[in-house]
Amino acid sequence: MTMPEQTPEVQLREEFNRWAQAGRGEEMEESHLPIVEPTLALMDLQPSDRVLDMGCGSGWLSRRLAARVPNGSVVGIDVSDEMIHRAQLASTGIPNVQFLHGTAEEIPAPPDSFAKVLSVESAYYWHDPGRGLSEIFRVLQPGGSAWILINYYRDNADCHQWQAHFQTPTHLLSAAEWQELYRAAGFREVTHQRIPDRSPTPGVYTGLWFRDAAQMQRHKTEGALLVTGVKP
Ligand SMILES: C[S@@+](CC[C@H](N)C(=O)[O-])C[C@H]1O[C@@H](n2cnc3c(N)ncnc32)[C@H](O)[C@@H]1O
Numbered sequence: 001m002t003m004p005e006q007t008p009e010v011q012l013r014e015e016f017n018r019w020a021q022a023g024r025g026e027e028m029e030e031s032h033l034p035i036v037e038p039t040l041a042l043m044d045l046q047p048s049d050r051v052l053d054m055g056c057g058s059g060w061l062s063r064r065l066a067a068r069v070p071n072g073s074v075v076g077i078d079v080s081d082e083m084i085h086r087a088q089l090a091s092t093g094i095p096n097v098q099f100l101h102g103t104a105e106e107i108p109a110p111p112d113s114f115a116k117v118l119s120v121e122s123a124y125y126w127h128d129p130g131r132g133l134s135e136i137f138r139v140l141q142p143g144g145s146a147w148i149l150i151n152y153y154r155d156n157a158d159c160h161q162w163q164a165h166f167q168t169p170t171h172l173l174s175a176a177e178w179q180e181l182y183r184a185a186g187f188r189e190v191t192h193q194r195i196p197d198r199s200p201t202p203g204v205y206t207g208l209w210f211r212d213a214a215q216m217q218r219h220k221t222e223g224a225l226l227v228t229g230v231k232p
Contacts, residue, residue, distance in 0.1 A: 008127035009079060009103055011168050016057075016080035025058025025083050032120055034199040035224040036061060039118070039149050040068070042226075048072045049115040052139065054104050054132075055079070055122025059087025059097070065118070066097040075109065077102045104132035109139045116140075118147045124170045129178075133185035140231040146187065148178065148227045149195065151219070158210070158219035165208055178227045187229030194223035 006014075019025060045051070048071040053062040056076030066074045073096040078084050087099045102108040104119070104126045117136045126132040136146050152159045154174040163172065173181075175192040182190040197220035201213055210216040 008169070009105075012079045012103075012125060012127070013081065015168050016078070017082035020058065020080055020082035020086055025086055026060070028057055028121070029060040032061075034197045035149060035151070035195045036064075036120055038195050039120075039147060039226055040064075043116060043118070043145075043147060045069055045116065046072070050113060051075075052077065052107075052109070052114045052117040052136075054107075054117055054119035054136065055125070056087060056099065057083050057122075059083075059091055059099060061118070061120060062087065062097050062099070063091055063094060066094050069096065072096065072115075073098070075100060075114075077104075077107065077109075079103050104129075104135060107135045107139050111138050112141045113139045114141065115144045116147065117144070118149070120149045121151055123148045123178075124150055124152045124172070125168060126171070127169065129171055129173070130181050130184060133181050133187070137185045137187060137231055142231055145228060145230050146182070149224055150227075151224045153178070153225040155225070156219060156222045158215050158222065161211070162209055175225055175227065178225070182227060182229040185229075186231065188232050190227070190229040192225060192227045195226050196221055196223035 045068045049069045050072050051065050051074045053076040056062050056078050059076050062074045062076035076099045081101045084099045084101045105128050154172050179190045201217045205213040205216050
């Protein structure tokens, strides 16, 4: 008997539910904050902004965003129902944040819902990044902006080895390719820049993702890729 093939959405949900159960959702706050803080500083968040955190994981960033938009609101969306469950549990009592189970490729929100969409370390997992960007375009208000921040991209050779460790299909795109996807989705004023990670690097690295501490340091110095665009 042959097993039915898993859809990309089910694959992603199961993989990131495992991450959630292992506590990795919460751990990512410490590792991603050094690239997120400088990004938040660039976003010109307004107190009444409505913001979408796409691929929100355990919701730590959604909660930080909610504090920055006290008269607005934040929606965190993730394909992993276990991540969403944990995000909801950790956010009781915060009135302006909400979490929804869903995908970037089919965002559960009406058109023109958000002033800003931020997505951290998620977009290269999306099974159809072009469709994800079209969906982000749809749910942004005219004049709204999209901010995709990723550590895994073609122009930084010190992350290419990650491919061997991913358990789901991923996209290793260049900055130029991401920009092209933005433009194809309808975005204007499309730009990209690097966000270096200035946190201290341990003298010895024994983890899975880098050969050694020197490679990790090179990757951090080169920086994460931030791609932005505006909906006309
Ligand atoms: C590496 S984690 C980053 C989580 C969070 N943004 C953070 O910085 O801690 C990637 C997240 O993207 C979510 N994700 C992956 N593909 C997705 C998709 N197509 N739609 C929605 N969420 C997705 C995963 O479930 C996971 O929670």
